Amino acid sequence: MTGNHTSFQDPAVAAYVLETPRKVPGLSDxxxxxxxxxxEQAAGAARVLVVGAGGGLEIQAMAAARPDWRFAGVDPSAAMLDVAGQTTRDYVDRTELIVGTAVDAPTGPFDGAVCLLTLHFLNRSERLHTLQQIRERLKPGSHFVAAHHAAVGRQKEVWLARSAAFAGxxxxxxxxxxxxxxxxAERLPLFSIEEEVDLYRQAGFxxxxxxxxxFSFRGWVMTA
Known part of the structure; x- marks a missing residue:
């Protein structure tokens, strides 16, 4: 959550499932x-795309709540997907896990998509490309949910410090x-609320x- 791309390859990623719920305020909610x-737009036997699925926590939660949903999860880290496989083992018949990024995801079309605690690692061009790839795979009118760190007003480091204190x-x-x-603040390419919204619209949402x-986390819902 607060590392870089290479940190995903650390064998210690198994601790992610235990640590993340206490580090992210209201993660279960x-x-x-x-x-x-x-x-709201994924009634019945929906297919859901999960980008940044390493750890598997969001798939686990959604699969438990919606036994009629099927999931395709992508993540660039094989180690993180191994953890996701363990986390979602009760739903293996409804879950496909793929090593890669959004461009490697099945073409769909999907009835909904999720990208949680991931986009804050990507710079502007990477983020826009990822969002475009997600949009291309969604049925018109379906919903996409994203949540991650953002630059909150002019006090970016103040809010990041509050998040860090909560996590600590x-x-x-x-x-x-x-x-x-x-x-x-130095490592993560964070964007203002206005910049975030602009990127979503540029991607076609x-x-x-x-x-x-x-604290410094923000979550959006939008329509494909």
Whole structure:
């Protein structure tokens, strides 16, 4: 969540499933809201694309809530997908996991798509390309949900420090949180709310709307 592309290859990624729920405020509710938002246009036996599926937490949550849904998950890290395979083992008959990025995903068309805690690793051109690839695979009128770190106003590092303090728990000191925020600000290509919305529209999505805000995290739902 706060690393770079190469960090996904670390064998310690198995800890992701345990650590992420405590690091991301309201993650379980984010998964519930995501399922609800996709369900508005994904009735019945829907196919859902999950980009950045390593770990498998969002697939696990959606599969448990919607036994009629099938999933295709892509992630550039084979190690992360191994973890996802373990996380989603109860739903193996409904889940396809593919090593790669959005361009490697099945062509669909899909009834909905999700990209959680992933896009903040991508620069502008990579992000736009990823969004375009997702849009191309969606049925017209279906929903796409994205959530990740964003640059919040003029106090980007303040909000990143608050996220870092939340993730660090009671033992995290203010200097530690500030140092973590500075590292994230330097490493992650974060965009303002206005820039985020503009990228979604450039990729061909309609009516991007903010539905989730938690310290430096923001989540949008939009229509293909």
């Amino acid at each position: 984010l998964h519930k809201m995501t399922t609800q938002l996709l369900s 728990g009671p033992g995290c000191t203010a200097p530690q949180a500030a140092a973590s925020a500075k590292a994230m 309609r009516e991007p709307a903010l539905f989730y805000a938690a």
